[in-house]
Amino acid sequence: MLLRRMIEHVQTQNWTAVALDFLIVVAGVFIGLQVANWNEVRKEGMLERVYLERLHDEAFVGITGILETTDIAFTRRRDAMHSAYEAVFSEASDRRSLDPAECNAIANAHNIIAPPHQFPSLEELNASGRFGIIRDPALRNELTGYALMQENSRSLVDYFTADHFVMPLEFPEHFRTRLRAVDRSWGENQVVTCALDAMREDARFLNALTEAVTRYNGYYTLVLRPEIDRVKTIHGLLDERLGIDHPAVPSSVP
Ligand SMILES: [Zn+2]
Numbered sequence: 001m002l003l004r005r006m007i008e009h010v011q012t013q014n015w016t017a018v019a020l021d022f023l024i025v026v027a028g029v030f031i032g033l034q035v036a037n038w039n040e041v042r043k044e045g046m047l048e049r050v051y052l053e054r055l056h057d058e059a060f061v062g063i064t065g066i067l068e069t070t071d072i073a074f075t076r077r078r079d080a081m082h083s084a085y086e087a088v089f090s091e092a093s094d095r096r097s098l099d100p101a102e103c104n105a106i107a108n109a110h111n112i113i114a115p116p117h118q119f120p121s122l123e124e125l126n127a128s129g130r131f132g133i134i135r136d137p138a139l140r141n142e143l144t145g146y147a148l149m150q151e152n153s154r155s156l157v158d159y160f161t162a163d164h165f166v167m168p169l170e171f172p173e174h175f176r177t178r179l180r181a182v183d184r185s186w187g188e189n190q191v192v193t194c195a196l197d198a199m200r201e202d203a204r205f206l207n208a209l210t211e212a213v214t215r216y217n218g219y220y221t222l223v224l225r226p227e228i229d230r231v232k233t234i235h236g237l238l239d240e241r242l243g244i245d246h247p248a249v250p251s252s253v254p
Pocket residue numbers: 056060235238239244245246
């Protein structure tokens with residue numbers, strides 16, 4: 001219709017009308033492209049929101065569940081291990097016995113593996129090449145950093161667990177262990193007694209303890225702490241972007 005009218009205007013050499021027709025065509029194409037563009041932006045915005053909500057839920061489950069439990073257990077064990085280490089190496093005049101938590105901590109000094117936190121949505125975004133729909137630069141940085149950190153953590157865990165030895169099996173003369181209950185629970189389910197005087201006289205044990213505590217510190221400082229703290233940062237950013245408030249989210253280990 002418009003084309004036929006335009007041809008008529010050209011034939012009658014009505015150039016003003018031709019110019020108007022041309023402007024109408026250009027404006028129509030422009031508006032059509034803009035509408036398609038807005039639709040695309042709107043769809044990407046909706047998809048971004050879906051992924052932000054999923055990432056949020058995955059972070060929230062971690063910091064209120066397994067990560068929080070791991071944080072508390074590993075931090076308490078680290079603190080007990082440090083005070084036990086000082087007691088084992090103390091001068092004769094300052095000697096004291098180990099309490100059950102300290103004895104348990106050095107018996108489990110080799111035990112440094114906690115399952116890494118997973119963000120299935122992040123892996124999905126990266127695998128499908130859709131990571132670009134996350135527009136917030138701070139959030140993008142944290143998520144990219146998290147993925148890189150997980151890669152580095154795997155190498156560090158390999159390093160810290162190389163030549164793995166179990167303290168009570170390596171030094172059965174210094175530890176007696178038994179399960180508090182024979183069930184499927186995991187973690188602080190062992191009752192351990194320590195032969196502290198014999199430990200203090202055993203140079204091989206003292207060196208092994210130093211090695212185990214060093215590895216535990218390395219794992220805690222370079223792998224576990226950064227992972228938990230970064231998941232908490234990601235969760236905080238997602239709360240901000242989604243306008244969510246969680247008064248009950250734990251913020252630190254007691
Ligand atoms: Zn939240």
